[in-house]
Amino acid sequence: MRIDKDLVAASATPLVLGILAGGELHGYAIIKRVNEISGGNMEWSDGMLYPLLHRLERLDLLRxxxxxxxxGRRRKHYFITETGRAALAERQGQWEVVADALRQIWNAAQHPVPATTRNA
Structure with missing residues (x-):
């Protein structure tokens, strides 16, 4: 399944912050982790990840x-900051609202109310 790029972009920050909440990692390990947790459905590239990491660093969400x-190879490791943890908590709440709204819509679409009872 191909994930739409708008959805990938919207979920990138909470995914990276959530992954780094579990411990520091270098960029390639973050890409590998996203691939693992998505069952291979989200394939990130260096060109997508590193600009995001640099932006999150500028925002003090990670260091x-x-x-x-x-x-023995030198690699840049990224770790979440306290500001990043607060932002992650806020994003989690936002995504829970969105996921719940989508679940409700999809459940309603699977069990539509017949037209005769809607107008009663």
């Missing part, structure tokens, strides 16, 4: 620091 990987 970056250089660290060595297990293989």
């Amino acid at each position: 970056a620091a250089w660290a060595r990987s297990e293989a």
